[in-house]
Amino acid sequence: MWIDENKMKCKQQKLLEIHNLSLSFQRYGTWLRQESLEVISNLDFTVDKGEVVAVVGASGSGKSLLAAAILGILPPNAIVQGEIYYQGTRLTARLQEQLRGRDFALVPQSTTYLDPLMRVGQQADGHRKPRPTERRKKIFEKLSLPEKTGKLYPFQLSGGMTRRVLVATAMLTEAQLIIADEPTPGMGVEQALEALQMFRQMANEGKSVILITHDIDLAVLFADKVAVIYGGNTVEIASSRDFERGEEGLRHPYTKALWRALPQNGFEPVWGTQPYAGSCMKGCIFAPRCSMRTWECEEKMPPIRELREGEVRCYHAT
Amino acid sequence: MPLEAKNLYFKFQKQESWILEDCNIRIEQGERVVILAPSGYGKTTLALLLAGYLKPDKGQILLEEKQLPKEGIYPVQLIFQHPEKAINPRWKLKKVLEEVGEIPEGLLTALGIEKPWLDRFPGELSGGELQRFCVARALMAEPGYLICDEISTMLDTITQAQIWQVILEEAEKRKLGLLIITHNRHLAEKVGSRIVELE
Numbered sequence: 001m002w003i004d005e006n007k008m009k010c011k012q013q014k015l016l017e018i019h020n021l022s023l024s025f026q027r028y029g030t031w032l033r034q035e036s037l038e039v040i041s042n043l044d045f046t047v048d049k050g051e052v053v054a055v056v057g058a059s060g061s062g063k064s065l066l067a068a069a070i071l072g073i074l075p076p077n078a079i080v081q082g083e084i085y086y087q088g089t090r091l092t093a094r095l096q097e098q099l100r101g102r103d104f105a106l107v108p109q110s111t112t113y114l115d116p117l118m119r120v121g122q123q124a125d126g127h128r129k130p131r132p133t134e135r136r137k138k139i140f141e142k143l144s145l146p147e148k149t150g151k152l153y154p155f156q157l158s159g160g161m162t163r164r165v166l167v168a169t170a171m172l173t174e175a176q177l178i179i180a181d182e183p184t185p186g187m188g189v190e191q192a193l194e195a196l197q198m199f200r201q202m203a204n205e206g207k208s209v210i211l212i213t214h215d216i217d218l219a220v221l222f223a224d225k226v227a228v229i230y231g232g233n234t235v236e237i238a239s240s241r242d243f244e245r246g247e248e249g250l251r252h253p254y255t256k257a258l259w260r261a262l263p264q265n266g267f268e269p270v271w272g273t274q275p276y277a278g279s280c281m282k283g284c285i286f287a288p289r290c291s292m293r294t295w296e297c298e299e300k301m302p303p304i305r306e307l308r309e310g311e312v313r314c315y316h317a318t
Numbered sequence: 319m320p321l322e323a324k325n326l327y328f329k330f331q332k333q334e335s336w337i338l339e340d341c342n343i344r345i346e347q348g349e350r351v352v353i354l355a356p357s358g359y360g361k362t363t364l365a366l367l368l369a370g371y372l373k374p375d376k377g378q379i380l381l382e383e384k385q386l387p388k389e390g391i392y393p394v395q396l397i398f399q400h401p402e403k404a405i406n407p408r409w410k411l412k413k414v415l416e417e418v419g420e421i422p423e424g425l426l427t428a429l430g431i432e433k434p435w436l437d438r439f440p441g442e443l444s445g446g447e448l449q450r451f452c453v454a455r456a457l458m459a460e461p462g463y464l465i466c467d468e469i470s471t472m473l474d475t476i477t478q479a480q481i482w483q484v485i486l487e488e489a490e491k492r493k494l495g496l497l498i499i500t501h502n503r504h505l506a507e508k509v510g511s512r513i514v515e516l517e
Contacts, residue, residue, distance in 0.1 A: 056474070057474065058444075058446070058474045058476070058477070059444045059445045059446035059447075059472065059473050059474050059477055060443070060444020060445065060446060060447065061444075110400075156330070156331075156334075157358075158357050158358040158359075158362065159357065159362065159399065159468075160356075160357020160358060160501075161357060161358050182472070185399075185468070185471035185472055186357055186399070186468065186471065186501070187357055187501065188355075188356040188357055188501050189501060189502075189503065190356075191356070191357065192501075214471070214472070214473065214474050214475065214478075216475065217504075257476055258474065258475050258476060259475075261474075261475035261476040261478065261479040262475050262504070263478075263479075263502065263504040263505040263507070263508040263509075264504040267479050267482070267508050268479060269476055269477075269479035269480040269483055270476050271430070271480070272430065273430050273432065273447070274444075
C-alpha cells in the first residue's frame with residue numbers, strides 16, 4: 001500500500017508518462033485476411049514539467065505516430081496498448097478530445113496543415129476572443145516573419161515561412177504540452193535557433209515540450225533529455241549533456257551511429273535499413289546493422305536498463 | 319556543356335515584387351554547386367525554373383548554349399524535399415520506376431532499396447525509403463544535371479549520409495552537374511565543390 005502511494009506522488013510531478021506503449025495497425029492481407037502490423041512496441045517515456053524532451057530516430061521509426069497517440073488522432077484502424085498518463089490521470093479518448101487544443105498543442109510536420117483558403121494571420125489567431133492579434137504580431141516578428149505575412153495565403157509562403165507560422169500558432173495557445181513534429185526543416189539556421197529558443201523559453205515558464213526532430217546537433221542545445229527511437233522501440237534515453245561529450249558520452253550503438261553520420265562528425269553512413277515494422281524479429285532490432293552484435297543479440301530483445309544516469313536497450317553498452 | 323540561367327525574372331502574381339530578379343547562375347559539368355540562403359529567398363523557385371516546371375517571365379535557361387527540349391525526358395532532373403508528395407500515391411513503386419525504363423539492379427542495391435518494397439504503395443514506406451526511390455528515378459532518367467532541393471532535411475542523419483554517398487558516387491561516375499539547395503552549412507561544405515550565397 002505504501003509503495004502505491006509513493007507511486008501516486010511521483011506521477012503528480014510528471015506531466016506525461018507513457019508506459020509500455022504498443023501500437024499496431026489492423027489491415028487486410030491476401031484473401032481479406034486481417035493482419036495486424038506492429039509499428040511501436042514497448043515504448044516507455046516520461047516528460048516532466050518544464051522539460052524539453054527531444055525525440056530523435058530513424059525516419060519511419062514511429063516518432064510521428066507517438067505524437068498522434070498522445071493526442072488521440074490516430075487513424076481508426078490503429079490499436080493502442082499500454083497506458084498514457086497526463087498529470088497522473090490516465091488518458092482516454094474522451095479526455096484526449098477535451099485536452100486537444102487546450103492543454104495539448106501540436107506543431108504539425110506537414111506544411112499542408114494550413115487551411116489554403118484562409119489568410120495565415122487569421123488562422124494563427126483562431127477562434128479565440130478577444131483576438132490575440134497584437135501578441136501574434138509580436139511572435140511573428142520574433143520569428144522574423146515580415147509584417148505583411150499575416151495577410152498572405154499559405155501558397156504565397158515558402159516552406160520555411162509556413163513552418164514558422166505553424167510554430168507561432170502553437171505558441172499562441174495556453175497549452176501545457178507542446179508537441180512539435182519536426183518544426184525546423186526549411187528554416188535557416190538562425191531562424192531554427194530562434195524557434196528552438198522560443199520552445200526553451202516556454203519550458204522555462206513551466207510548460208513542457210516534446211520536440212521530434214532530425215537536427216540532433218541543434219536539438220541538444222535546447223533539450224533537457226533526448227529519447228532515441230529505432231524501429232518503434234526506445235533504444236536510449238540520454239541527457240543532452242551526454243551528446244556534448246560526443247560519442248563517448250552516448251550509450252547505444254545506434255545513437256553513436258546517428259552522431260557519426262552528422263556531416264560535421266564524419267558523414268559516415270551505416271549500411272542497411274531499418275527493419276520494416278511488423279517483421280517478426282526475435283532479437284535486438286538493431287542487431288543486423290550493429291558491429292557489436294553477438295549471438296545473444298540475435299536471440300532475445302535486450303530489456304531497457306539504466307546506465308550512467310540514462311537508459312539503454314543493449315546488452316553490450318557500457 | 320554548362321547549364322546556364324541568364325537574367326532570370328520571375329514572380330507568381332502580377333502585383334507582387336520579383337521573387338527572382340536578374341538571377342544568373344552557371345553550372346559546369348561535374349560541378350557541385352550549393353546554394354545557401356535564408357528561407358523565402360526563391361531557392362525552390364529557381365530549382366523549379368531550372369528543371370522546367372515553371373517558365374521564367376524574362377530571361378532564359380540554356381544547356382550547351384541551346385534552349386532546353388520541349389519533349390522527351392528533361393535533361394535537368396529535380397529531386398524534391400517531400401518524397402511523399404512527388405510520387406503517385408496510387409502506383410506501386412515498381413510502376414513508378416518502370417515509367418522511366420528498365421530497372422537497374424545495381425543502382426537499387428547501391429541505394430539500399432529492398433526487393434519487397436517494389437510491391438508496396440508509397441503510403442506503406444517511410445520518407446527515407448521513398449526518397450531513395452526519388453533518387454533512383456531521377457538517376458534512371460540519365461540527366462546531365464541533377465537538382466537536389468533540400469532532399470535530406472526530412473531524413474535521419476544515417477539515411478542522409480547513405481543517400482548522399484550514392485549521389486556523389488554517381489555524379490562522379492557520370493560527370494553530372496549538381497545544384498544542391500540546403501540550409502545546413504556543414505552538409506554544404508561536405509557535398510559541394512562551390513558554395514553560392516544568395517542575397
